[in-house]
Amino acid sequence: MTPVPDVIEGFKRGDPDAVRAVYQEHAGAVYTVARSIVHDRELAADVVQQTFVKAWRAAKSFEGNRQLAPWLYSIARRTAIDTLRSETKPTRGGHAPETDIGVQPETFERTWERFEVRRAIDALPDGERVVVRLSHMEGHTHEAIAERLGIPIGTVKSRSGRAHKRLAAALAHLSANQPGADDVEKVEDPT
Incomplete structure (x- = not known):
């Protein structure tokens, strides 16, 4: 019609x-x-x-x-x-096309682990805490952290090493609760 x-x-x-x-x-x-x-x-x-x-x-x-x-x-x-x-067409910046993925809800255990990690980081001495946050949360290199804080790179590395040891000790109970935790190989921090 x-x-x-x-x-x-x-x-x-x-x-x-x-x-x-x-x-x-x-x-x-x-x-x-x-x-x-x-x-x-x-x-x-x-x-x-x-x-x-x-x-x-x-x-x-x-x-x-x-x-x-x-x-x-x-x-x-x-x-x-x-x-x-x-x-x-790919997304801007030449990335692959977007795909939908299923999102898994946050489990109680995962939330508790995140809380424990934050608490352990907050318990670090100031200098070590700053280095850990800049390195692991903001993704800066040791060189960039040294430049940003105005301290020698050796100081950044030693603070990072001490912080990792303290965190490993403070969070040991988390890895003990993981299946196969005894099979995990210990890896030294290369920096």
Whole structure:
């Protein structure tokens, strides 16, 4: 069924009733066009919405002597192709495309372990605590820490070594609770 000329004129003016009538008449066919390109229900539904928004914005430029359906389908086709491209292109910075992953809720044990680690770090002497936080929480190298604190790199290394020994002793109960903890090889800090 082709919309009556009054509906097309109302659509061009942006009349809400005319826009609604055009949507009701053509949304199913626009969805079919979109789905044939994107092959995904949710993306196709997004394409339908985008198509009608674009058509509504461009309605004043629609020539009344043309048929409305092919005009809408061409908008849907271009919108679907653009949507498909944006879904498959890598994220900014050249990274791989985004993927959805399941998020595991935080367990009580993990929360308790995190609390114990924070408590052990807070219990360190000031100089050692600062070095541990800059190194492990902010990711700075020993050289960067020495420069930032204005102390020799040897001092940073010795504070780091002492802090690691204190933390290992303070947190030994955590590794004892882990399965296979006795099998873990002791690794010296290379710095």
